[in-house]
Amino acid sequence: MTKDPMTVAVIGTGYVGLGTAALLAHIGHTVTGIDISEEKINLLRAGQVPIHEPGLDDLLASVQDRLTWTTSYDSVHTADVIFICVGTPPGPDGTPDLQYVVSAAARIAPHLNGHAQVIVNKSTVPIGTGDYVQRLLEDHAPGYDHERHRVVSNPEFLREGTALQDSLYPDRIVLGGHPDALQIMARLYAPLIEQTFTAPAAAPRPETYTRPTVVNTTLQSAEMIKYAANAFLALKISFANEIAGLCERVGADIEEVATGIGLDGRIGTRFLNAGAGWGGSCFGKDTAGLISAGREHGYDMPILQAAIDINTRQRQVIIDKLMRQLRTLKGKRVTVLGMAFKPDTDDLRDAPAHDLITRLHQLGATVTAHDPIAMPRAAREWTHLTYREASSVQDALHRADAVIIVTEWSDYRTLDWNAHLKGMRGRLIIDARNIIRTPIDAHVEQIGREAPVGERRALT
Numbered sequence: 001m002t003k004d005p006m007t008v009a010v011i012g013t014g015y016v017g018l019g020t021a022a023l024l025a026h027i028g029h030t031v032t033g034i035d036i037s038e039e040k041i042n043l044l045r046a047g048q049v050p051i052h053e054p055g056l057d058d059l060l061a062s063v064q065d066r067l068t069w070t071t072s073y074d075s076v077h078t079a080d081v082i083f084i085c086v087g088t089p090p091g092p093d094g095t096p097d098l099q100y101v102v103s104a105a106a107r108i109a110p111h112l113n114g115h116a117q118v119i120v121n122k123s124t125v126p127i128g129t130g131d132y133v134q135r136l137l138e139d140h141a142p143g144y145d146h147e148r149h150r151v152v153s154n155p156e157f158l159r160e161g162t163a164l165q166d167s168l169y170p171d172r173i174v175l176g177g178h179p180d181a182l183q184i185m186a187r188l189y190a191p192l193i194e195q196t197f198t199a200p201a202a203a204p205r206p207e208t209y210t211r212p213t214v215v216n217t218t219l220q221s222a223e224m225i226k227y228a229a230n231a232f233l234a235l236k237i238s239f240a241n242e243i244a245g246l247c248e249r250v251g252a253d254i255e256e257v258a259t260g261i262g263l264d265g266r267i268g269t270r271f272l273n274a275g276a277g278w279g280g281s282c283f284g285k286d287t288a289g290l291i292s293a294g295r296e297h298g299y300d301m302p303i304l305q306a307a308i309d310i311n312t313r314q315r316q317v318i319i320d321k322l323m324r325q326l327r328t329l330k331g332k333r334v335t336v337l338g339m340a341f342k343p344d345t346d347d348l349r350d351a352p353a354h355d356l357i358t359r360l361h362q363l364g365a366t367v368t369a370h371d372p373i374a375m376p377r378a379a380r381e382w383t384h385l386t387y388r389e390a391s392s393v394q395d396a397l398h399r400a401d402a403v404i405i406v407t408e409w410s411d412y413r414t415l416d417w418n419a420h421l422k423g424m425r426g427r428l429i430i431d432a433r434n435i436i437r438t439p440i441d442a443h444v445e446q447i448g449r450e451a452p453v454g455e456r457r458a459l460t
């Protein structure tokens with residue numbers, strides 16, 4: 001718990017804003033969460049969390065005395081620190097759309113007053129946006145004083161599905177801006193930096209964890225660190241997928257190869273899982289954002305473009321495997337297991353399943369899909385797709401000719417395949433996340449490796 005409680009406003013209550021509000025309230029600050037969506041604010045006021053993020057509901061409930069939810073910006077007036085956590089979706093050419101950041105800045109401006117207030121950009125924004133927000137505040141705030149109202153970049157590195165662990169026990173905290181403002185941020189984050197808070201039941205402190213490294217830098221470098229980190233991670237996955245394709249052709253196993261290279265400390269074993277390719281709201285958006293920033297400066301970024309191209313091809317790799325076995329998809333019943341872009345989230349943004357359902361339908365297949373959590377959301381957001389939502393895994397597999405495992409939910413890892421296979425019409429499984437570990441009575445195709453086989457069975 002902090003010895004120096006501050007008043008904080010968090011603007012935007014999506015994945016990042018909610019995580020930030022929960023973290024700051026947990027370490028002892030008083031937080032107001034602000035959103036333009038009345039629906040979200042009403043849910044939060046009623047004690048409900050609008051997104052699926054493991055442990056977040058418990059953490060928010062445990063700090064409700066220090067949390068207020070509102071659609072009004074009035075509380076910005078008394079806030080010491082104001083976090084901007086609004087969306088920055090990609091425009092048609094990949095350039096991030098800053099309209100939500102601009103409107104948040106315009107609405108913050110009238111509430112700035114004589115006391116020192118730090119405005120923190122936590123949204124992922126193009127390099128130079130911190131300066132832009134500073135200028136917007138300067139132009140729109142009657143009470144603006146450049147000595148007292150400083151913009152800081154504090155990029156967020158949480159992953160959906162493990163947001164609490166990532167926020168409470170980060171590898172690093174990146175802070176860019178004027179040294180005076182960074183001092184205020186150091187006070188705000190003191191319990192996090194020193195790890196003096198009590199670990200919540202929803203997110204225990206990992207045994208080996210000590211404390212984060214604080215990186216104090218300029219606005220521009222902090223903004224660039226966020227993009228470069230995501231681009232590098234996306235690149236790492238695309239690299240694994242590219243090597244996986246060659247593994248299949250030469251008889252090597254991508255998992256053994258990934259372990260073998262990753263044990264070199266310079267490479268690291270994490271984020272080398274070959275599969276259906278990356279999705280989600282960040283990697284596609286941020287690689288495209290970086291390329292568009294390069295374009296603005298007449299600077300090509302061929303490695304990043306290749307990472308995107310490999311990721312696009314990876315979706316087709318799955319379709320190709322299916323086509324090789326079934327020859328045609330016309331009239332075939334294909335089941336997609338997993339719709340969220342990764343397990344433990346309901347987020348459907350840029351989900352591989354979206355592209356696969358689209359393509360399967362185009363090729364004439366009748367598509368059934370299942371997801372343990374994301375189906376209700378898909379029913380609202382994927383109305384442009386043609387597929388049937390299954391009521392259970394059993395229902396999803398019933399009379400299917402083939403199954404594609406797209407998201408590695410634990411429900412699918414622990415599935416009793418031999419029991420479920422009985423209801424299928426065919427016996428083809430494209431395990432695009434390499435989760436099947438024991439031989440089953442079906443023809444299984446994995447990515448970059450031979451699937452475990454018992455007795456080979458002819459496809460019917």
Ligand SMILES: NC(=O)c1ccc[n+]([C@@H]2O[C@H](COP(=O)([O-])OP(=O)(O)OC[C@H]3O[C@@H](n4cnc5c(N)ncnc54)[C@H](O)[C@@H]3O)[C@@H](O)[C@H]2O)c1
Pocket residue numbers: 011012013014015016017034035036037040085086087088100103104107122123124125156157158159160281282
């Ligand atoms: N989702 C992630 O895992 C993640 C991780 C790191 C960084 N980021 C970055 O953080 C930012 C937010 O991402 P997200 O996934 O939380 O977005 P989100 O779409 O889940 O949430 C954004 C919220 O901002 C609200 N909003 C928009 N304009 C507003 C305004 N003027 N005032 C108040 N509220 C407003 C929206 O209603 C929405 O609730 C993006 O820049 C993203 O790239 C996301």
Ligand SMILES: O=c1ccn([C@@H]2O[C@H](COP(=O)(O)OP(=O)(O)O[C@H]3O[C@H](CO)[C@@H](O)[C@H](O)[C@H]3O)[C@@H](O)[C@H]2O)c(=O)[nH]1
Pocket residue numbers: 124156157158159160161230233237270271272273274275276277278279280281282283341342
């Ligand atoms: O070895 C791997 C690891 C991940 N993925 C895929 O990559 C995507 C992204 O996964 P992950 O990075 O775990 O989730 P995100 O919530 O998108 O988090 C990324 O994007 C966030 C938003 O910027 C950052 O904050 C995080 O640090 C960064 O990991 C998902 O489709 C995964 O299935 C793989 O295919 N192979």
